[in-house]
Structures are given as structure tokens and as C-alpha cells.
Amino acid sequence: MEMIEAIEARLVEPSSDAPKYVVLRDAIVGAISSGDWIPGMRLPTEAELAQTLPYSLGTVQKAYGELVRNGLVVRSRGRGSFVASTQRQMADPWHCRFLADDGTILPIYPRLIGREFDIVSRFYTSNAIAKPLVRLPRDKVETANFKAILLQELGMPIVRVTQTVESANAPASRELQMKERPRLVIKATAYTIGGDTVYFQEFYIPANQRRLLFDSELKY
Amino acid sequence: MEMIEAIEARLVEPSSDAPKYVVLRDAIVGAISSGDWIPGMRLPTEAELAQTLPYSLGTVQKAYGELVRNGLVVRSRGRGSFVASTQRQMADPWHCRFLADDGTILPIYPRLIGREFDIVSRFYTSNAIAKPLVRLPRDKVETANFKAILLQELGMPIVRVTQTVESANAPASRELQMKERPRLVIKATAYTIGGDTVYFQEFYIPANQRRLLFDSELKY
DNA sequence: AGCGATTTGTACGTATGTATG
DNA sequence: CCATACATACGTACAAATCGC
Numbered sequence: 001m002e003m004i005e006a007i008e009a010r011l012v013e014p015s016s017d018a019p020k021y022v023v024l025r026d027a028i029v030g031a032i033s034s035g036d037w038i039p040g041m042r043l044p045t046e047a048e049l050a051q052t053l054p055y056s057l058g059t060v061q062k063a064y065g066e067l068v069r070n071g072l073v074v075r076s077r078g079r080g081s082f083v084a085s086t087q088r089q090m091a092d093p094w095h096c097r098f099l100a101d102d103g104t105i106l107p108i109y110p111r112l113i114g115r116e117f118d119i120v121s122r123f124y125t126s127n128a129i130a131k132p133l134v135r136l137p138r139d140k141v142e143t144a145n146f147k148a149i150l151l152q153e154l155g156m157p158i159v160r161v162t163q164t165v166e167s168a169n170a171p172a173s174r175e176l177q178m179k180e181r182p183r184l185v186i187k188a189t190a191y192t193i194g195g196d197t198v199y200f201q202e203f204y205i206p207a208n209q210r211r212l213l214f215d216s217e218l219k220y
Numbered sequence: 221m222e223m224i225e226a227i228e229a230r231l232v233e234p235s236s237d238a239p240k241y242v243v244l245r246d247a248i249v250g251a252i253s254s255g256d257w258i259p260g261m262r263l264p265t266e267a268e269l270a271q272t273l274p275y276s277l278g279t280v281q282k283a284y285g286e287l288v289r290n291g292l293v294v295r296s297r298g299r300g301s302f303v304a305s306t307q308r309q310m311a312d313p314w315h316c317r318f319l320a321d322d323g324t325i326l327p328i329y330p331r332l333i334g335r336e337f338d339i340v341s342r343f344y345t346s347n348a349i350a351k352p353l354v355r356l357p358r359d360k361v362e363t364a365n366f367k368a369i370l371l372q373e374l375g376m377p378i379v380r381v382t383q384t385v386e387s388a389n390a391p392a393s394r395e396l397q398m399k400e401r402p403r404l405v406i407k408a409t410a411y412t413i414g415g416d417t418v419y420f421q422e423f424y425i426p427a428n429q430r431r432l433l434f435d436s437e438l439k440y
Numbered sequence: 441a442g443c444g445a446t447t448t449g450t451a452c453g454t455a456t457g458t459a460t461g
Numbered sequence: 462c463c464a465t466a467c468a469t470a471c472g473t474a475c476a477a478a479t480c481g482c
């Protein structure tokens with residue numbers, strides 16, 4: 001029951017003209033992405049939410065439905081709704097991700113540093129966007145995912161990403177400070193809904209046995 | 221009004237235990253993918269469908285909502301619902317493509333054959349899908365793009381593709397009949413709107429200087 | 441500019457089906 | 462068999478964007 005209070009605390013947003021199901025959805029997203037609710041934890045039932053909060057059953061279902069579609073929540077008849085395992089959640093820092101042997105997703109962050117190999121990335125964006133970013137705590141910028149940051153901090157959703165993959169033999173550049181020479185170079189450009197470029201990013205990846213996953217469904 | 225008849229004709233499925241919104245959604249998918257309804261064409265309004273057919277407003281909205289999420293339909297308040305423009309509906313031969321130096325897209329087909337290097341691909345699908353495919357003229361299957369074929373011949377639109385890229389050092393397999401050893405291996409899985417897997421495809425790509433393009437916008 | 445009519449978007453309340461435990 | 466909880470479905474109401482008059 002105190003779960004509902006966690007939602008209540010995150011609701012409002014003064015004079016938000018967002019639809020109720022969006023407000024509710026985002027409150028739950030906040031509770032999950034903040035770490036308040038951890039994977040596997042049981043969420044309030046539809047009925048509980050509808051009775052306790054000023055939302056109808058349909059509104060609750062619409063909010064939950066979006067969370068399911070976006071992979072933050074899993075639901076099962078007769079059992080309940082649960083915070084999805086971290087692996088398919090929105091904190092995916094990348095547009096593409098590495099897969100473990102068992103098909104689970106390996107976490108990678110801008111700074112990364114895996115135990116397996118190092119990836120170097122460069123990030124380019126406009127001043128208007130860079131300014132709010134550099135004001136953020138350094139650890140936040142370096143460990144989180146740019147898409148999520150831009151959405152949360154600047155309300156700027158990325159709706160399209162194009163990426164290129166090169167298997168070129170890039171020279172072992174001292175500039176990149178990599179021990180190994182990159183085997184793959186990925187270049188990604190992110191666009192807003194208006195088609196404007198928001199940022200451009202390069203990844204230098206050494207030889208490795210992992211599989212990179214590209215999914216045509218954009219997830220936050 | 222005769223648009224609704226086009227839906228009615230595709231409804232049924234005897235004793236289909238699928239939810240009503242799925243039946244309706246698939247009927248509309250059929251009308252679009254068969255070419256009966258062309259891009260830009262106006263769809264029946266929610267009210268029309270709800271009044272004419274045995275569907276409530278909510279059910280119609282749920283069906284339309286899925287079509288919008290999957291890019292087959294665009295809707296606008298006060299204006300109506302429309303078949304999405306062909307531009308977002310694909311004719312690109314691949315899920316990903318090679319770029320020329322000037323940024324233009326190099327055509328690649330299942331059999332390929334670039335002047336630059338050879339790509340070998342394997343295609344896996346169910347019998348139900350394979351049968352109509354093998355009846356097609358061989359040159360058609362080998363030069364065209366599976367997504368387009370499936371859409372045109374079987375009325376089966378692909379709405380989502382996941383791909384993995386491996387830079388692994390695959391052995392120069394005699395089985396693949398490649399002169400050069402593959403440097404990149406791409407594996408792609410294609411899904412219908414219902415989330416069912418339609419086909420699985422592997423690509424073996426030798427070392428080259430080209431850039432592979434992945435675009436998060438699914439285009440037909 | 442205003443004023444309806446149309447059409448999608450949101451929201452409510454209710455009812456019933458179905459898988460889980 | 463029963464209680465729980467999600468899934469589907471219905472009918473209704475109103476808000477908001479669009480278009481034509």
C-alpha cells in the first residue's frame with residue numbers, strides 16, 4: 001500500500017496539461033527509474049490504483065499498457081504486475097547493445113568500462129543542448145543514457161536514430177587512448193520529431209566475441 | 221462506405237478466439253497490405269466502424285491505436301485516419317544498407333552481387349511462408365527484398381526487425397562457398413504486428429570499406 | 441472572425457472472460 | 462471450487478483539433 005504513496009508523491013506536476021494516463025505512467029516510470037522500485041517488485045493492482053487514486057480503471061490500464069509496451073513492466077493474469085528485470089528496461093544507454101551468450105543484454109554506459117574490453121565514445125551536440133548537460137553531476141552524465149537524459153532534463157524526445165557500422169581497419173589512434181585498435185566504428189545520429197539533429201555520437205570498439213543488437217523499436 | 225465492406229470481407233476467421241480488436245486490426249492490415257487501400261486514403265471514422273460493425277468505440281480505438289503505433293496508419297484530430305504514406309513503408313532491400321562515399325545508398329539484394337565483394341545470406345522461415353515463396357519465379361525471389369515480397373504476395377507486413385552484428389572471426393567456411401572469410405555476421409529476425417516471428421536471416425560479409433546503415437525508422 | 445459539425449483523444453463506470461494460485 | 466488480477470469489451474461523456482460555411 002505504501003507503494004501507492006510512492007506514486008502519489010510523484011504525481012502532480014503543477015498545472016500539467018498532460019493526460020492523466022501520462023501523468024500516472026510517468027509517476028511510475030519515476031518510481032522505477034529512481035530505484036525506489038526494484039525489478040521483480042509487485043506493483044499495485046489496477047483496482048487498488050483505481051480505488052485509491054482519482055483514476056478510472058481504463059486510465060490505469062492505459063498507463064500500465066504503455067509501461068508494458070516499453071518494457072518497464074510485465075503483467076500476468078491472476079498474478080499481478082511487476083517491475084521488469086533490469087535488462088529490458090529503459091536505462092539502455094545505447095541505441096544498440098551487446099548481448100551475452102544467453103541472450104541477456106550486457107549493460108554499457110557512455111564511459112563504460114567493461115571488464116571485457118574498452119569502448120571509447122565521442123559525443124557531439126549543439127551548445128543549447130550541451131549547456132544543461134554539463135551542469136549535471138558528472139557521474140550522472142557518464143553513466144546514464146543520453147536519450148533518457150534529454151527526455152527527462154530537456155523534454156526532448158528522440159524519435160529516430162540512424163547508425164552506421166564500419167568494420168574498417170582504423171589505425172590505432174593515440175588520440176583515442178585505446179590500447180587495442182578499433183575493429184568496429186559505429187556512428188549514430190539522433191533526431192527529434194521535427195527531424196532536427198540532436199546529437200551525433202561515435203563509438204570505437206575493439207575486436208570481441210559479443211553480438212551487437214539493433215532493434216527497430218525505439219525504447220526509452 | 222464501401223471501405224467498411226472491405227473490412228467486413230476480411231473479418232471473420234471462423235471461430236477465431238482472437239480478441240475482437242485483433243480481428244479488426246488484422247482485417248485493416250489486410251486491406252492495406254493487399255493494396256486495396258492505398259497510402260493517403262482516408263479510413264472509416266471510429267464512429268462509422270462502431271455503428272456499422274459489431275464493435276464498440278473502445279474496441280475500434282484499440283485496433284486503430286495499434287496500427288498507429290506500428291506505423292501503418294496516421295490519425296489526426298478533426299481530420300480523420302489515413303493509410304500511412306508509402307515512404308514509411310518499405311521498399312529497401314535490406315534492414316540495413318551499405319552507403320556509398322557520397323552518402324547515397326548502394327542497392328543490395330538477397331543474392332546480391334556487388335562488384336566489390338560478395339555477401340552470402342541464409343533465409344529461414346516457416347513452411348507456410350516458404351511455400352508461396354518457392355513458387356515465385358526464381359529471379360524474383362533472388363533479386364527482391366523479402367519484406368516487400370511478404371507484403372505483396374502474402375499480405376504480411378513486417379513491423380519490427382531486430383538485428384545483431386558480430387565482428388567475430390568466423391572460419392572461412394567451405395559450406396558458405398565464400399572466397400573470403402566473413403568479417404561481419406549479421407543476423408536479423410522479422411516480426412509481424414502480432415509479434416510473431418516471420419523469418420530469420422543471416423548475412424556473411426567479408427572485409428570492406430563500406431559503412432552499413434541502420435535506421436530506426438522502419439520503412440516499407 | 442465566429443459557429444457549428446466532424447473526428448480523434450481522453451476518461452469514466454461497468455460487465456464479463458480467463459489464467460493463476 | 463474460490464478469490465484474485467489481468468484482459469477484453471461495452472456504452473457514454475466531454476475535451477480538443479480541424480474544416481467548411
